[in-house]
Amino acid sequence: MSEQLTVLFEQLRGSRPPAPFAPPEQVRRRGRQRSHRQALAAGSAVLAVAGLGTGWTLGTAGEDPKPPTVSLVPPTSRQSPSASPTPTLGPPAVITDSRLLKPDAFTAISGVSSGEIDDGGSNGPDWPWLTVVSGCPDYRAEDYPTIAKRHDARHLAYSKGMWNAWEAVESYPDAVANLTDVRRAIATCPAFQYPGGVEIRQTVVAERFAGDDSLLVRVERASVDYMVVVRVGNLVATLMYPTGPEDDAKAIADAMAARLR
Structure with missing residues (x-):
């Protein structure tokens, strides 16, 4: 041990002092x-x-x-104090039969009966607006992204003699965006001609008069029919009301909204 210390002291003695x-x-x-x-x-x-x-x-x-700190949370858009906040819709709902209109909801027409409910789910009834715009040359399915995301759907037909109506109720993860798709379909195909020669013209005659959002659309073809669209939360109901009159078609929207609540 003493020899190791002696060596260490000799090494230190030969070292240069630290720089100031x-x-x-x-x-x-x-x-x-x-x-x-x-x-x-x-x-x-x-x-x-x-x-x-x-x-x-x-x-x-x-x-x-x-x-830097990089946030993984998407930034929220800044809104002015007067802007309306985006509604919270919650998860898409499963459609039950109670969401569909009963025949007695058609108060302007007595003796209406209903058929069997088509409940094919997300792959079941077609998107209701296809009955109008499927023959439009400017219609492209990829322009309407919410359709592929539909969660559930039910369809029911109503009739009395030669009078035939139908309603479809659908649920979407984002039903607000689905109403945007509906409006886009109307704006894209306001007037066109089917290959067979039938001319179609669709015009929005009223908006936001029932539920959380709504549309009343006049569809002119061989006759004048009306499409009533009502959204409540993540549910969207579409009713094809044949021949009118316009006031009767618009009046049934409150009954549609009540079924969706």
């Missing part, structure tokens, strides 16, 4: 140079990442650069 501390100004200059080199090295990496801003690239004199 540098003046304060030299210390600060070295710190600024180190920070500048670190910032330049980080800059090339930051420029390869879009949207991270310039604050971290340039750095702050005398401080080590700090990596």
